[in-house]
Every structure is written in C-alpha cells, then in structure tokens.
C-alpha cells in the first residue's frame with residue numbers, strides 16, 4: 041500500500057520534524073524547543089506529510105508571502121518550504137503528489153505565484169518553477185582590497201555604531217520595510233523571522249551571537265544594519281580572523297558603502313565571507329582592487345512559479361512602453377493561455393487575447409523573466425523561448441529587465 045498523504049496536526053509534529061531533519065542530513069534528533077515552536081506556528085491546512093505504517097516519510101509546507109516585483113508592488117505568493125522525502129521512499133512520486141496538492145490550493149486561494157529556494161537545480165522546473173533571482177557569495181581577501189588601513193569611519197557625515205539586539209529589534213523591521221519595495225525579489229520578513237534572527241526562540245543551536253552594527257545618516261536616520269560573526273584565529277601569533285555576514289541591509293548607497301567599509305577595516309579580520317549577496321552587489325567595485333572580492337558561489341536562488349499571469353504582469357512596471365502578446369504553455373493549466381501585455385514605466389494591463397503571439401514560452405520561463413533578471417534574447421538562443429515576431433525578444437528585453445538585478449536576501 042502506498043503511503044497516505046494528509047495534513048499534519050500538532051501530535052504529528054515530532055515525527056514530521058524528525059523526518060525533515062533526517063532528509064536534510066541534520067541528524068534524526070528533534071529538540072523540545074523545535075517541537076514547541078513548530079507546534080505553535082503549525083498551519084495544518086498548509087502542512088503536509090506522507091505516512092507509511094504510521095511513520096512520517098515525507099514533509100511539505102507552504103505559507104503566505106509577499107513578493108516584490110519591479111516598480112515596488114507586492115504580489116501574494118505561496119511560499120513552499122520544508123520539502124523532504126525519506127531516502128527510503130524516494131522517486132515514487134511523493135513530492136509530485138504533495139506539490140500538486142499545494143499548487144492547486146494556491147491557485148484556488150488566488151495567489152499570484154508560488155516561490156521557493158531550490159535545494160538542487162533540477163528538482164522544480166517540472167512543476168512550472170523557473171529561477172528568478174541569483175546570488176553571488178564573495179570571499180574578500182582584506183589585505184588585498186587596497187583600502188586605506190587608516191580608515192576611521194565614514195566621511196559622508198553618517199556614523200556607524202555597535203548595537204545590541206534590543207536596538208536591532210526596534211530599528212531592523214522598519215528599515216527592512218523601507219528597503220523591501222525598492223528591490224524586486226525581496227520577500228516580507230515577519231515577526232517570527234526577526235525573533236529567529238535575534239535568537240529569541242532558542243532554535244538553531246548552538247548559536248553564535250552576532251555583532252550588530254547600525255549605520256545612521258547625517259540626519260540621524262537608521263539607514264543600514266549589519267550582523268556578522270567572527271572566527272578568531274592566530275596561527276603563528278598572527279591575526280587571521282574571518283568575518284561572516286549574517287545580514288546586511290541598506291536603504292542608501294552611503295549606508296551600504298559605510299557598512300562594507302566598516303567590516304573590511306575591523307582589526308584582526310583578514311577574510312570576509314559575504315554570504316549570499318545580489319549578483320550586482322556594490323561590493324567588488326567599492327574596492328580599489330575589486331579582484332580581492334573573489335566570487336566563491338554564483339547560483340540560482342529564488343524560484344518563481346506563475347499561477348496568475350494577468351495579475352503577475354500587471355502588478356509590475358516596465359523599462360519602456362510596449363505591447364507584447366505572450367503565448368504561455370502550462371501543462372498544469374494554471375497559467376496556460378495567450379496574453380496581451382500593454383505596458384510602460386508607470387504600469388501595465390495584461391488580459392487574455394486571441395491575437396497572434398509575439399513570444400511563446402513555458403510557464404517556468406515566464407517565472408524566470410518575471411522579476412527582470414533574465415534576457416529573453418538569451419532564452420530564445422537557448423531554445424527555451426520562441427520568437428514568433430522578429431524583434432519581439434529585443435523589445436521584451438528592454439521592457440522586462442531592471443536597472444539593478446532582482447535579489448532575494450532571504451532563505452526559507
């Protein structure tokens with residue numbers, strides 16, 4: 041008999057978490073704090089498990105999310121997370137069955153897209169997801185940056201100060217809310233995210249408490265937040281510390297520059313691991329020697345699955361005015377159809393049409409294009425989109441692409 045897929049309730053939580061932790065190779069042990077937390081926040085309607093002879097062998101959850109699109113609007117997203125199938129039950133269709141149920145429910149709810157961070161690239165394309173934002177992680181060799189070792193703080197009139205968790209709790213959410221509409225690909229950070237980031241929930245143990253730093257503008261406004269940890273090493277009695285960025289959010293370029301410069305000037309720190317940054321982060325070019333910031337990872341990050349094409353394309357703004365007819369293929373049927381996009385820098389309308397198509401593409405490719413990061417011309421060259429009218433790909437590129445690349449600074 042095949043495992044039963046059903047909603048998860050509070051009594052299932054320990055077994056459900058054990059199954060997830062086992063598949064994520066985090067060890068089969070679940071702490072009381074984990075159980076208490078997940079029991080409290082569990083949304084049974086959106087939490088699935090597969091059970092075989094009473095034992096949980098697969099997990100899946102989704103939650104409501106807001107995704108920023110170009111122009112600063114937020115669209116409702118079905119954020120998919122905690123996807124696991126036990127190694128004993130893999131490749132029998134359990135993920136496909138759970139995904140099918142969740143996407144159906146999301147479509148019925150009226151979500152515009154589904155989102156996720158894919159563990160491995162090949163898993164989710166088959167369900168209509170496309171990689172929509174990328175990240176780059178840099179390792180900075182501090183002595184080679186060419187920065188002046190006499191640096192004594194920002195010269196722009198702003199200031200950088202250490203802060204405690206209480207100050208971050210007070211200032212961080214408002215700062216993030218100011219930044220969120222300015223960058224496509226950002227998602228909302230709820231109260232729970234901040235509680236977890238600040239270590240208030242007793243999860244993610246053992247925890248190294250980060251150093252928090254705030255940047256204030258010359259007018260005294262909190263425009264930047266940095267959280268980092270340091271691994272302090274002294275081989276041969278020489279300092280060789282490595283700082284790891286946990287969170288760096290800035291509302292202005294001045295704040296961003298000041299926070300990077302601060303971190304790159306902390307005595308005893310010879311290496312900075314930036315974590316996952318935007319692929320067009322200011323960092324390398326802030327340095328007299330940009331090559332000192334060596335990319336150590338460059339990969340897809342947030343994947344987007346369109347569920348409602350008119351809602352998605354009419355929510356965003358465009359680089360130039362133009363009209364395009366898109367023929368979208370979606371085997372699951374949610375986003376299938378031909379759509380007339382009449383768009384410009386101030387907004388757009390998108391409606392079903394019977395006019396001849398300019399571009400034909402699968403739903404996942406539309407997900408890849410939706411936030412402005414990919415080139416239609418490149419997708420056509422790859423055979424992943426078809427140009428039905430000469431010049432349509434070039435026009436689509438000018439319309440769809442954004443000045444700064446979309447970035448999701450968040451993992452979920």
Ligand SMILES: CC(=O)SCCNC(=O)CCNC(=O)[C@H](O)C(C)(C)COP(=O)(O)OP(=O)(O)OC[C@H]1O[C@@H](n2cnc3c(N)ncnc32)[C@H](O)[C@@H]1OP(=O)(O)O
Pocket residue numbers: 063064120121122123124125126129130131132133134135136137156157158159160162163166
């Ligand atoms: C959003 C997140 O949570 S990302 C985290 C994803 N989880 C993990 O990576 C944890 C470890 N891996 C697993 O738990 C499982 O292997 C999963 C969840 C990735 C896949 O679950 P399964 O139940 O084996 O998937 P299912 O049997 O439904 O596979 C459907 C199809 O996807 C393919 N597929 C599934 N996983 C992978 C993979 N990692 N790489 C390539 N193809 C894959 C299958 O071969 C199958 O292809 P087919 O339709 O051509 O036959």
